[in-house]
Amino acid sequence: MSEHTTVAPPVLPAMGRVVGLPPIGQADPIVLPPLADVRSTGGLRIIAARHASVPIVDLRLLLPLRADTAMDAAVQEVLAGTLLLNTREGGAGPLLNELAAAGATLSAVRSARRMGVAGTGMANTLALLLTSLNEALVRTGHDVATVTAVRKQARAKTALRRSHPQLQVSNALLDHLYGPLPQLQDVPGDEYLARVTAEQVRQAHERWLRPEGATLLIVGDLDPERTVAEAERCLAEWLNMPDDPAPLPQEPELPARTGTGISWVHRPGAAQSLIRLSAPCPGRDDAEFPALSLANLVFGGYFSSRLVADIRERLGLAYRCEAFFRDHLDQMVVCVEADTATAHTTTTLRRIQELMEQLTQHPPSSAEIAAARRYVTGMTTLAVSSQQGWATSLALAVTTGRQPERIPRILDEFAAVTDREVAAAARHHLPGNFAGVVLGDSAHHHEKGRLQ
16 A cells, blocks of 8 residues: 555635735845946946846946937937948948847937947857947948938837827926927927938037047946956047047036926827826935935825825726826926826816825825835835846936945935935925926816916
C-alpha cells in the first residue's frame, strides 16, 4: 500500500467578510547608484551611473532650446526629424540602419524648451551609440531632399496632433493664462512648418546643437569613470568643434500669468468637455513642497483621492479626473483636470470647487495622509527600481535644477512631514488662485463664470 499525504483544503473567507491585509513593511531606502558627474570640454555635463540589473545602456542627451518666434519652433521641429537621417562619413547607409543592425536605437524629439536624443542598446553597443550621436551632431548637411521629406511628414503629424482635443485644450490653457505664445507650444503651426528651408535647419543645427549647457546621461551595466572617458573619446569631434562667436541666449523672459476665471472654448457637437484648471504653487525646492505633495494626493493625486472617489466613483460625473504638478513654462503649478459628458460640465466644475473648499473645513485626516504617504513611497521606490527609471529620475533632476544626490532624500522628506503641515499646505494652496479653460460644446452650458 503506497504512502500518501493528505493536504487540508484551503480555508476561504466567508462571503461578505472583510479579510485584513498584512501590514505594509518599511520601504527600503533609495540608494544613489555609483556615478560620475563631470563637466567636460565645451561645457557638456556627463553623468554616468551604474545600474547593472540588465546588460543594457540607456542614453539621454538633453540640449537647451529657445524659440523666440513660432517660425523658430517650426525650424527646430524639422531639425529634430532630420538629425539622425545623416549618412556616416565614409559609410554605406544611414546611421539608424547601422544601429538597427546592432540592436540599438537612437531617436530625437523636440519640446518647447529642449531637444532630447534618447538611445538604448546592449552594453557592448555603447561606443556605437556614442559615435553615431557624434556623427549626427557634427554633420550639419541637412540636404534639401531630406528636409523636404521630413517637413512633409512633420506637417502631416502635427495636423493630426492639432486636431486632437487634448492638444487643443492644452494650447487654449496656455493662451488663457499667458496670452498667445505660439513659440512655446510643443506642436508648431502648419503655416510655419510649410515655410521651413534646408538653410534654416542648417543654421539652427549650428546654433543650438552645441555642448554648452547640454547634459549627457548614461545609465546601465557600466563603470562610471570609464564610461565618461569613453563618451569624451567618442564625442571628441563634437566637443572640440570651434566655438560659435555668438553665445547661447539666456532663458527667455517669460510673460507673467495674467489669466483669471474660466474661459469656455467652443467645440461644436462635442460629446464631452475637457476641464483644465491651474494655479501657481511652491516649487520643488521649497520647504513646503513635500507637504503640498501629500495634500495634493489626498485631494486628487491618485485612485483613492477625494476627487476620484467623489466625482468619478460616487457621482459618476467624469470619465477621468486627477490633480497633479507640472512645470508650466518657468513656474511650478498644480493642475486639476476632468473629462466629463457635455451635460455634466457645469455640475462637475461646481463640484470641483466644493471639494477644494472642503479642504479648508475638513483638512486631510491622519488616515488619508498615511495612505498618501504609503502611495508616494511605493511609487517613488518603483520609479527608481529599474535602469530606465533611474535614467528618467536623473533627467528630471537635471532639467528641474536638482542634483542627483537629492533623489535618495525624497523619501526622508515625505516621512518628516507632519499632519499639521499637510493640512496647512492644503488650506493655503489647493483652494487657491485657480484659472483655466473648458473645451466643449458651450451651447449646452448656461452657467459660465469663474471659480471663486
